[in-house]
Amino acid sequence: MSGPNTDYDPVEVTPLKAEEVEAARDAALTAIAAANSLEELKQTRLDHAGDRSPLALANREIGALPPAARKEAGQRVGKARGAVNQALAARQKVLEAEHEARMLVEETVDVTLPTDRVPAGGRHPLTTGAEYIADIFVAMGWEVAEGPLIEAEWLNFDALNLGPDHPARTMQDTFWTEPAENHVVLRTHTSPVQARTMLTREAPIYVVCPGRVFRTDEYDATHSPMFHQVEGLAIDEGISMANLKGTLDHFATQMFGEGIVTRFRPSYFPFTEPSAEVDLTCFVCRGAQVVDAGDGQLVTCRTCKGEGWIEWGGCGIVNPRVLIACGVDPERYSGFAFGMGIDRTLMFRTGLSDLRTLFEGDVRLTTAFGSEL
Structure with missing residues (x-):
């Protein structure tokens, strides 16, 4: 039976390369900043922070690395995912505030208008x-x-x-x-x-x-x-x-x-x-x-x-x-x-x-x- 692959080089796993992780992070941050509505941000979240996103798939590759290489790769991917999640949360707050402000303008009700407080009835x-x-x-x-x-x-x-x-x-x-x-x-x-x-x-x-x-x-x-x-x-x-x-x-x-x-x-x-x-x-x-x-x-x-x-x-x-x-x-x-x-x-x-x-x-x-x- 062969032993663990102690000579395995994590650089050879493409999704875990530093430049690939940084590219996935930068693409996610760009998409998040470009989202102009809560609906667009929801789709962006699925594309860049969901289970099938590039960073999530890269995170799955860490388990295939030898123990000595996992720490560095895990830190690299974890830091990128943390940056994406922080950007998502910040953008969520901004878009929610914009949505509420727009709702207040579009659905304004003039409470000073007279109204019939007795609802109209109907014949049976x-x-x-x-x-x-x-x-x-x-x-x-x-x-x-x-x-x-x-x-x-x-x-x-x-x-x-x-x-x-x-x-x-x-x-x-x-x-x-x-x-x-x-x-x-x-x-x-x-x-x-x-x-x-x-x-x-x-x-x-x-x-x-x-x-x-x-x-x-x-x-x-x-x-x-x-x-x-x-x-x-x-x-x-x-x-x-x-x-x-x-x-x-x-x-x-x-x-x-x-x-x-x-x-x-x-x-x-x-x-x-x-x-x-x-x-x-x-x-x-x-x-x-x-x-x-x-x-x-x-x-x-x-x-x-x-x-x-x-x-x-x-x-x-x-x-x-x-x-x-x-x-x-x-x-x-x-x-x-x-x-x-x-x-x-x-x-x-x-x-x-x-x-x-x-x-x-x-x-x-x-x-x-x-x-x-």
Whole structure:
């Protein structure tokens, strides 16, 4: 086994030559002095004091020298690196002072100017949303109808063909007031407004009914014990499902843009017959089921989960039993009704993913969405 190379001459290691170390130091000092901004100085630091800088690479070569030669080479490289670091620190202070002085000039605020200390508020998006929906139907010649939040059991259930044994009457869905023998509830839908309208007006009837409703649901990202619905009712001679489809297609287009239409899926509701669930063309993928994720790569649409449709509400032809209960002649008149959640519709339009955001009273929501939709 050979011994240590005691005859190794450090002058033969190019990065450790005195003139090479001095040249690297002088180049670093020149670059530091030429840096005119903190960004330029940052790059200079990387180039001349970073791990891949000439002086750092020279420092690594010291370990290859015999013990007798390491001290001199180490002192030479260390002194050069110390000079560079001192120059960097000094230049950093100068540039930071210049930056702060420039900021004070460029971003000067006149604190003597008068200001409105009361920030401007904003209307809640649920309020503006309900009014926007109402305006769509008013433009079609419809009227807006309203009713009380605390409703008689007969109007909330019996008049709408929800019999005494219907599950929706139980405590799992309905808030009942005390005493129970008064038969008064917090309305579970805005359909009682439709019943009141048929009882007090003569056909033809075209009304839209937005408002708050209450059910004993859990409070989470998609449910709330208090939420908002909009329902529509049309009673006239010769009303059919075709009229209903055209109305909802127009409603969808006005809310979500051109090309958005609806489809019906057979369903069951006590107050309509036939009944249907209303689906909406996905307004993100426009029914294509896939979206462009960038670079031409197509991925499944997350909004509709690749189905191309989004559940929106329910609808149908008004059940003749409801017409009779509300004093409308089913032999002469027919009608359609529909209902959607205003909260869900606004979540679609604004991109909100958590229903609770609408009810937490955060002023940032009202200022962002409250002025207009």
